[in-house]
Structure formats: C-alpha cells, structure tokens
Amino acid sequence: MTPIALPPPKLAGGPYIMGILNVTPDSFSDGGVSEGAAAPRGLAMLEAGADIIDVGGESTRPGAAPVEEREEMARVVPVIAALRAATRAPISVDTMKPSVAIAAISAGASMWNDVNALRAPGALETAASLHRPVVLMHMQGEPRSMQAEPRYDDVVAEVIAFLQARVRAAEERGIEDIWVDPGIGFGKTLEHNLALLRATARIVEETRKPVLIGASRKRFIQALDERAKDAGKSRLGGSIAAALIAAHGNAGMVRVHDVAETAQALKVWRATL
Ligand code: 8Y4
Numbered sequence: 001m002t003p004i005a006l007p008p009p010k011l012a013g014g015p016y017i018m019g020i021l022n023v024t025p026d027s028f029s030d031g032g033v034s035e036g037a038a039a040p041r042g043l044a045m046l047e048a049g050a051d052i053i054d055v056g057g058e059s060t061r062p063g064a065a066p067v068e069e070r071e072e073m074a075r076v077v078p079v080i081a082a083l084r085a086a087t088r089a090p091i092s093v094d095t096m097k098p099s100v101a102i103a104a105i106s107a108g109a110s111m112w113n114d115v116n117a118l119r120a121p122g123a124l125e126t127a128a129s130l131h132r133p134v135v136l137m138h139m140q141g142e143p144r145s146m147q148a149e150p151r152y153d154d155v156v157a158e159v160i161a162f163l164q165a166r167v168r169a170a171e172e173r174g175i176e177d178i179w180v181d182p183g184i185g186f187g188k189t190l191e192h193n194l195a196l197l198r199a200t201a202r203i204v205e206e207t208r209k210p211v212l213i214g215a216s217r218k219r220f221i222q223a224l225d226e227r228a229k230d231a232g233k234s235r236l237g238g239s240i241a242a243a244l245i246a247a248h249g250n251a252g253m254v255r256v257h258d259v260a261e262t263a264q265a266l267k268v269w270r271a272t273l
Contacts, residue, residue, distance in 0.1 A: 014270045015246065016253040017263055018052045018092065019045030020216065023075045024059045024067075039082035046089050049263030052111065054255060055079050055104070056094030060115055062147040062185070062219070072100050077107045084108025092135070098126035105130050113212075115139055115186065117166040124173045133177035135212055136166045140187025147187065155192045156199040159183070160206050167209060179252065181212040184242075185219060193220040197242060200249025210252030215242035217257050233258075240265045 021042045042053040057075030058067040076093060083091055084107065092111035093104035098120060101112045110132060117136040118124045127134050138159045140150055152158050163180040170178055182196040182203055196203075197215065204211050215221075221238030222228045228235045236258055243254045243262050247269055256262045 014266050015251045016051040018054050018253050018255040019050035019259045020257050021053050021055045023057045023079050038079040042083045043086055045259045048260035050259045052090040052092055054092045054094050054113055060143045064143045069097055069099055073103050077103050080104050080107040080109050096120055098122045128173040128175050135179040135181055137181040138162050138183040150187045150189050155195050163207050178209050179212050180207045180209045184215045190220050190223040197245050200246050200251050204250045212253040213246035213251045214255035244269050
C-alpha cells in the first residue's frame with residue numbers, strides 16, 4: 001500500500017482540519033459508528049473539507065476503561081483499509097498501542113496519533129521503524145483517572161517541558177516528522193484548558209514543532225455554558241471558537257467533529273488575514 005505522507009503544515013494558510021472518526025461502541029458524541037458505516041463517514045468528512053481522518057478504536061474519554069489490543073485492532077484496521085481503498089487522503093490512527101499502530105500503518109494509515117506521546121513500552125522504537133509522522137500529546141495521568149484532581153504549578157510551562165522532553169526522546173530514536181499537542185481535556189481543569197488554548201502561539205514557538213489542538217465538543221465548553229450538557233451539536237459554537245483561537249495561535253492542525261462548520265469558520269477567519 002502506498003503510504004500517503006502529510007505535507008508540511010500550512011502555517012500561513014491556516015491549520016489543517018483533522019476529522020474525528022470514532023470506531024467505538026460507546027463513542028458519546030457521534031453515537032458509535034459501526035464498522036460498515038465508518039468509512040463512508042470518513043469520506044463525507046473529506047468532502048466537507050477535512051485534510052486527514054483520525055481513526056480511533058479506544059475511547060479515551062475521562063473515566064474510560066482500556067480496550068483490549070485485539071479488539072482495538074479489529075475495530076480500526078478494517079475501517080482504515082476501507083478508507084484507503086477509497087481515497088489517497090492522509091489517515092491517522094489514534095492509538096496508544098505500538099501493535100495497533102503497526103497494523104494500522106500496514107492497512108494504509110499515514111500518521112500515528114498517540115495521546116500517550118510514545119511512552120508505552122516499545123512505542124519509540126516502533127514509531128522509528130514506521131517512518132511516518134507522529135503526534136505527541138500531553139496527558140497528566142491516564143484516561144481512567146486523569147480528571148480526578150489535575151494539578152500543575154504552571155500548566156503552560158509544564159506541558160511545554162513535557163512536550164520538549166518527548167520530542168527529544170523521539171528525535172534521539174531518529175523520528176523525524178513530529179507534531180505536538182497540549183492535550184486539551186486530558187488531566188486538566190477548565191482554567192488549565194483555557195491557559196493552554198491561550199498559549200497556542202507560545203507552544204508553537206517554544207517547541208518549534210507544528211501544533212495540533214483538539215478541543216472539539218470537549219467538556220470545558222460545558223463548564224462555560226450550562227446549556228452545552230449534551231456532548232454533541234450543543235457544543236458546536238464553543239468548538240468553532242476554540243478552533244479559531246488555535247488558528248490565531250498558528251496551530252498547524254485542529255482535530256474536530258464538525259468538519260464543514262469548522263472549514264467555513266476558518267475560511268472567514270483566513271479571509272481577514
Ligand atoms: C466530546 C467529544 C467530549 C470528544 C470529549 C471528547 C485528542 C486526541 C482525543 C486531542 C489528539 C475527545 C484521540 C478525546 N482528543 N488526539 N484524541 N489531541 N492528538 N474527547 O486533543 O475527543 S479523544
């Protein structure tokens with residue numbers, strides 16, 4: 001299978017749009033997509049303006065239990081293969097497991113999106129062997145318990161230091177194409193999330209890596225708007241606002257559920273530059 005490389009981030013033209021394709025039975029925000037319906041949804045997101053589709057089979061929502069390796073593979077591999085058969089567009093795989101990343105890349109994925117920043121045993125070696133771009137995301141704790149009591153002295157400085165350390169570890173292994181992500185919602189309070197979103201430009205400058213921001217439909221929006229209790233379209237306005245803030249801070253990519261709406265908002269923003 002021909003690997004499709006992601007071109008460098010279009011810093012002047014605004015961020016790439018990563019469309020979220022959850023392949024989990026419990027995916028809250030889009031009702032859980034069965035394997036057969038998933039690839040068409042990915043293609044629809046590409047038609048709506050997505051630059052890359054992020055396929056994930058392990059729920060990383062706060063409190064979520066880990067998913068077994070074989071189960072996760074059975075969810076994501078057929079969807080990635082079906083997408084790849086239908087498009088040359090870049091595909092990323094959202095997984096913390098090296099074995100799943102290997103299977104996903106073999107099935108046609110272009111990029112490894114790791115919310116655990118390659119901290120699993122063997123992950124750095126695996127990523128080096130795959131020769132694909134990786135996303136290194138910050139998370140305090142683990143999904144099961146991360147929202148229990150997030151604590152930082154200086155959240156922006158600490159997240160940047162973590163990302164710099166993970167970039168160094170990856171580069172020491174020869175990994176070349178690295179994105180970083182402050183991990184909105186991953187072991188963070190509302191104030192932590194807002195501080196990180198506000199600091200997007202600083203994260204770009206101090207890591208000197210392209211930055212991915214994933215704020216779409218996350219709980220911090222509900223914390224600012226009590227009417228956004230449902231994790232679906234009720235959080236659309238806040239999600240678009242967050243994407244524009246990320247764009248203003250020179251984020252290289254935004255990870256979103258609502259591709260058409262975000263693409264339109266970014267077109268308006270871009271036209272004013
Ligand atoms: C509603 C909808 C409520 C979604 C919560 C959520 C990120 C990520 C996730 C991110 C990168 C999520 C896999 C959590 N978030 N990968 N993955 N960056 N790189 N929660 O921010 O979407 S899953």
